[in-house]
Amino acid sequence: MHVLMIGGSDAGISAALRARELDPAADVTVVLTDAYPNFSICGIPYYVSGEVTHWRNLAHRTLADLEAAGMRLRPDTTARRIDVPGRKLLVTTAEGGEEVLGYDKLVIGTGAVPVRPPISGLAGPDALGPADGVHLLHSMGDTFAVMRTLEQAAPSSAVIVGAGYIGLEMADALTVRGLQVTQMEQLPEVLPTVDPQLGALVHAELAGHGVEVLTGTTVQAISTAPPGGSGRLQVTAAAADGTAVTRPADMVLVVVGVRPDTALAAEAGATLGTRGAIAVDPMMRTGLPDIFAAGDCVITHHRLLGQTYLPLGTTAHKQGRVAGENALGGTRQFAGSLGTQVVKIFDQAAARTGLRDHEATAAGYDPVTVETAADDHKAYYPGSHRITIRVTGDRTTGRLLGMQLFGHKNAEIAKRTDIAATAIYHGMTVDAVSDLDLSYTPPLGSPWDAVQMAAQAWVRETRPR
Ligand SMILES: Cc1cc2nc3c(=O)[nH]c(=O)nc-3n(C[C@H](O)[C@H](O)[C@H](O)COP(=O)(O)OP(=O)(O)OC[C@H]3O[C@@H](n4cnc5c(N)ncnc54)[C@H](O)[C@@H]3O)c2cc1C
Numbered sequence: 443m444h445v446l447m448i449g450g451s452d453a454g455i456s457a458a459l460r461a462r463e464l465d466p467a468a469d470v471t472v473v474l475t476d477a478y479p480n481f482s483i484c485g486i487p488y489y490v491s492g493e494v495t496h497w498r499n500l501a502h503r504t505l506a507d508l509e510a511a512g513m514r515l516r517p518d519t520t521a522r523r524i525d526v527p528g529r530k531l532l533v534t535t536a537e538g539g540e541e542v543l544g545y546d547k548l549v550i551g552t553g554a555v556p557v558r559p560p561i562s563g564l565a566g567p568d569a570l571g572p573a574d575g576v577h578l579l580h581s582m583g584d585t586f587a588v589m590r591t592l593e594q595a596a597p598s599s600a601v602i603v604g605a606g607y608i609g610l611e612m613a614d615a616l617t618v619r620g621l622q623v624t625q626m627e628q629l630p631e632v633l634p635t636v637d638p639q640l641g642a643l644v645h646a647e648l649a650g651h652g653v654e655v656l657t658g659t660t661v662q663a664i665s666t667a668p669p670g671g672s673g674r675l676q677v678t679a680a681a682a683d684g685t686a687v688t689r690p691a692d693m694v695l696v697v698v699g700v701r702p703d704t705a706l707a708a709e710a711g712a713t714l715g716t717r718g719a720i721a722v723d724p725m726m727r728t729g730l731p732d733i734f735a736a737g738d739c740v741i742t743h744h745r746l747l748g749q750t751y752l753p754l755g756t757t758a759h760k761q762g763r764v765a766g767e768n769a770l771g772g773t774r775q776f777a778g779s780l781g782t783q784v785v786k787i788f789d790q791a792a793a794r795t796g797l798r799d800h801e802a803t804a805a806g807y808d809p810v811t812v813e814t815a816a817d818d819h820k821a822y823y824p825g826s827h828r829i830t831i832r833v834t835g836d837r838t839t840g841r842l843l844g845m846q847l848f849g850h851k852n853a854e855i856a857k858r859t860d861i862a863a864t865a866i867y868h869g870m871t872v873d874a875v876s877d878l879d880l881s882y883t884p885p886l887g888s889p890w891d892a893v894q895m896a897a898q899a900w901v902r903e904t905r906p907r
Contacts, residue, residue, distance in 0.1 A: 443465070443468050443469060443546050443547070443770070444469040444470075444471070444544060444545050444546050444547075445457075445458075445461050445468055445469070445470050445471075445545065445546065445547045445548075445549065445766070445769045445770070446470075446471050446472075446473070446531060446543060446545035446547070446548050446549070447470070447471070447472040447473070447548075447549045447551060447766075448473055448474075448521045448531070448548070448549070448550050448551060448552055448706070449472075449473075449474060449550070449551030449552050449553055449737070449739075450472050450473075450474030450476075450478070450479035450480065450515065450517070451474075451479075451480070451481070451483065451551065451553055451737070451758070452551075452737055452755050452758035452759050452762060453549075453551030453553065453736040453737025453738070453739075453758040453759070453761060453762035453765070454472055454474065454549065454551030454736075454737070454762065455472065455479060455480045455502070455503075455508070455762070456736075456758070456759045456760075456761075456762030456763045456766065457549040457551060457734075457736060457762040457763065457765045457766030457769065458470045458472050458508075458511075458513045458549075458766060459511055459513070459763075459766065460762070460763045460766030460767050461766040461767070461769055461770050462511050462512045462513055463511075464766075464767060464770050464772070465770050466512060468770060469514075470512065470513040470514065471513070471514040471515075471516060471543065472513055472514070472515050472516065473516040473519040473520075473521055473531070473533055473543070474515070474516070474517055474518075474519065475518070475519065475520040475521075476517065476518065476581060476582060476583060477517040477518055478501075478517075478581075478582040479505065479508060479515050479517065480501060480502045480503045480508060481500050481501055481502070481582050482500045482501070482502050482755075483500075483580065483581065483582070483585075483755075484755045485500045486500070486579065486582075486585050487608070487611035487612055487614065487615040488615070489585065489589075490585070490588060490589065490592070490612065490615040490616070490619070491614065491615035491616075491618040491619060492618065492619060493618070497582065497585065497586070497589075500582075516533070516535075516536075517536065518535075518536035519533050519534070519535055519536060520533060520534050521533050521552075521706055522534055522540075522706075523706070523709065523710075524548065524706065524707075524709075524710035524730075524733070525542075526710050526711060526730050526731065526733065529544060529545050529546065529548075529732060530542050530543065530544050530545070531543045531544075531545060531548065545732070546732065547732050547733075547734065547769035547770075548732060548733045548734070548769075549726075549733075549734045549735065549736060549762070549765045549766065549769055550706065550707050550712075550720065550728070550733065550734070550735040550736075550739060551735070551736050551737045551739065551758075551762060551765075552703040552704070552706060552707070552737075552739045553702075553703055553737055553738040553739055553758075554580070554700035554701060554702050554703055554738035554739065554753050555580065555700060555701060555703045556578040556579065556580045556584075556696075556697070556698075556699075556700055557698050557699045557700060557701055558578065558696070559603070559661075559696065559698050561603070561661050561662060561663060561664055561696070562662060562663035562664070562665070563576070563663050563664035563665050564576070564664060564696065570664055570665075570666070570675070570694075572587035572588075572590070572591065574666065574674070574675065575591050575595055575597060575674055575675055575691075575692060575693040575694065576664055576675065576693070576694045576696070577591065577693065577694070577695050577696070578695075578696050578697070579608065579612065579695060579697055580700065588695070591693050592619065592693075595674070595692065595693070597621060597674070597691075597692030597693040598620075598621060598622060598692055599621060599622045599623075599624070599673055599690065599691050599692050599693075600616050600621045600622070600623050600624070600691055600692065600693045600694065600695060601623075601624045601625075601626060601661075601675075601677045601689055601691040601693075601694045601695070602616070602623060602624070602625045602626070602694075602695045602697065603626055603661045603677075603694065603695065603696045603697065603698060604626075604627060604696065604697040604698040604699070605625050605626075605627035605629075605632035605633060605634075605655070605657070606633065606634070606635065606697065606698070606699060607633065607635070607783065607785040608697045609625060609627070609695075609697045609698075610625075610632065610633060610644065610648070610785055610787050611785060611786070611787075612695055612697060613625050613648060613653050613787075614651075614786070614787055614788050616695075617651055617652060617653060617788075621692075621693075622652070622654075623652075623653045623654070624653070624654040624655075624656065624677075624689050624691070625648065625653055625654070625655050625656065626656045626659045626661050626677070626679055626687075626689075627655075627656070627657045627658075627659065628658065628659060628660040628661075629657065629658070630657055630658050630682075631645060631657055632644050632645050632648065632655060632657060633785070633792055635783065635794060636792055636794050636798075636846050636848075637798055637799075637811070637832055637846060639813060639830075639832065640792055640830065640832065640846055640848045643790070643792070643830060643848045644787050644790070644792050644848070645657070647787050647788050647789070647790045648787060648788070650788075651788045654689075656679070656681070656687060658681060658682030659679045659680070659681050659682070659687055660679055660680050661677060661678070661679045662678050662679055662680060663677070663678040664676070664677050664678075664694050664696075665678070667690055671690055672690040673689075673690030673691045673692050674691070674692045674693070675690070675691045675692065675693070675694055676688055676689070676690055676691070677689050677690075677691055677694060700738060700753050701717065701718065702717065702718055702719040702720065702738060702739045702740070702751065702753070703738070703739050704718060704719065704720050704739055707720045707728065707733075707735060707739065708720075710730060710733070711730055712728045712729065712730055712733070712735070713728070713729055715741040715749055716741045716749050716750060716751045717741075717751035719739060719740050719741045719742075719751045720735045720739050720740045720741065721740075721741055722734070722735050722736070722740045722741060722761075724743060724775035724776050724778075725764065725768045725773065725774065725775055725776075726740070726761055726764050726765040726768060726776060727768070734765040734768060734769055735765065736758065736761035736762040736764070736765040737753075737757075737758035737761055737762060738753035738758055740761065742757055742761075742778075742779050743776060743778045743779065744778060744779050744780065744781065745777070745778035745779065745780055745866070745867065746780070746796065746797055746802075746805060746843065746866070747797070747801070747805055750779070750781075752779050752781050754779070754781075754783060756782070756783075757779050760776060760777075761776050764776045777867075780795050780796050780863050780866055780867065781794070781795065781796070782794070782795035782796075782859060782860070782863040783795075784855060784856040784859060786851050789850060789851055790848065790849065790850060790851060791847075791848070791849065791850070791851045791853070791855035791856065792846075792847070792848045792855070793846065793847045793848075793855050793856055793858075793859035794844065794845070794846040794847075794859065795844060795845055795859050795860075795862050795863040795866060796834065796842070796843050796844030796845060796862065796863070796866045797809070797834060797843045797844040798811070798834060798844055798846070799811045799834055801844075802834055802836070802843045802844065807836045807838075807841075807843055808836055808837045808838045809834050809835065809836060809837070809843055809844075810834070810835060810836075810837050810900070810903070810904050811832055811833065811834040811844075812832070812833050812835075812896075812899055812900040812903045812904070813830065813831070813832045813833075814830075814831055814833075814895065814896045814899035814900075815828045815829065815830050815831070816828070816829055816831065816888070816892035816895040816896060817829070817888060817892065818849065818850070818852075818853035818854060818887075818892055819884060819885055819886050819887050819888060820884035820885075820887075820888055822884070823884045823885045825852075827849050827850035827852070827853040828849065829847055829848070829849035829850075829853050829855065829858070829892045830847070830848045830849060831845065831846070831847050831858075831892060831893065831895075831896035832845065832846040832847075832896075833845055833872060833896050833897060833899070833900040834846075835871070835872040835900050835904065837904055839871070840871040840872055840873055840901075840904075841869065841870075841871055841872070842862065842865050842866050842870055842871060842872045842874075842875060842897075843866065844862075844866070845859060845862035845866075845893070845896070847859050858891070858892060858893050861875075861878070861880070861891070861893050862875075862893060865878070872897045872900045872901055873897065873901050875893060875894055875897035876890070876894045876897055876898055876901075878894070880893075880894065
């Protein structure tokens with residue numbers, strides 16, 4: 443049995459590891475277009491900030507670890523065409539030649555590519571790029587280009603286009619490196635994946651660390667600075683009221699999201715679904731014989747919403763593992779995502795799981811969201827922090843639908859969000875969250891955990907009067 447994986451990141455490597463784990467005799471090959479198998483691209487901001495001191499430390503596993511797991515790695519090898527009936531993959535090799543690889547089962551894990559928004563200066567023959575200090579950020583190659591700009595051009599200012607979680611992490615990272623950062627976001631508040639009430643708290647954290655945050659600001663052009671201008675580049679945008687905004691910058695980072703990389707699969711005849719991602723069933727089958735797909739290139743089944751596109755590393759790992767198992771004849775199903783995510787911004791963290799009010803309404807629920815604040819541990823013990831928690835539940839059934847949290851990075855925001863994710867996964871009511879037997883000692887918690895106090899506030903607010 444020869445199992446072939448296309449893509450050496452979270453999805454492809456997870457599939458390969460699972461296949462080898464289940465059958466140490468399986469012949470497993472991973473082809474990847476770059477030379478960085480199993481690198482944690484989620485860790486890129488912390489290498490840029492200097493907190494991770496060498497790029498090699500971003501590897502989830504070393505090359506030796508991967509080889510010890512028994513897979514064959516083919517770096518600098520690009521998959522070009524899938525011959526579905528012949529079960530063959532045409533690749534261009536590291537040496538520049540062509541080669542045909544046979545397979546019994548194929549797993550496509552080609553991931554995503556960064557979106558290049560319609561901003562003048564980013565496309566066309568005169569487009570600005572890394573050599574000019576203008577960067578997109580997704581791969582290790584992009585990271586090395588950013589580091590070259592930082593080390594060789596020694597920029598003192600940066601504009602970040604986009605205030606999603608990667609934009610925020612990069613604002614943190616570049617500020618830590620000593621740059622003056624301006625963040626431009628076209629939506630009314632930063633981190634639009636959480637409610638604006640929490641986005642405003644993130645906004646304040648950015649501003650408190652010296653980041654100039656311009657929301658409601660649509661970037662229109664990036665150009666080289668006019669003669670006598672103060673930066674190397676100039677960013678021109680329109681504020682919500684239509685006024686022109688310009689900022690000089692020595693470097694510009696454009697991080698406005700990703701789109702699935704599906705050309706190879708689509709050309710082979712795979713069906714595409716939400717946001718153009720590869721349609722897969724819960725077993726990660728594409729519908730093409732013997733071809734599975736996983737990670738940022740595929741649609742994601744959401745447990746409350748059905749088909750979505752949710753490109754996240756945690757999901758790519760799980761889907762890859764399912765694909766690897768099923769490539770060996772298994773019948774495992776991807777259980778579905780709840781869109782659980784967390785981001786650190788300087789000293790704070792923001793997280794969400796499940797649905798926000800408007801998403802729940804669109805999905806046919808009758809949602810109510812109640813915000814409360816609670817201490818992460820008993821306030822009499824030093825170092826306690828307030829956590830802001832927004833609980834969304836269904837008024838009709840009492841079912842917990844979503845939770846959003848904001849608080850200090852040491853206040854266990856991520857793990858408290860995971861309590862909510864676990865409760866939503868199991869279809870619990872908001873009220874039942876109070877019944878969970880959670881741990882307590884004053885330096886680390888409270889007899890009622892902050893999540894339980896938030897659940898109780900929701901029940902109080904929504905009970906019939
Ligand atoms: C800066 C940053 C921070 C992030 N932080 C988080 C986080 O904190 N938490 C989280 O959950 N997610 C995070 N993510 C998202 C997460 O990294 C991705 O969801 C995840 O890496 C997707 O994995 P993947 O294997 O599907 O695809 P990708 O990581 O996109 O990898 C695709 C792979 O396919 C290869 N490939 C593509 N085309 C071909 C071809 N034709 N032939 C051969 N090989 C090919 C590529 O070389 C690569 O190896 C972050 C992403 C970025 C960029």
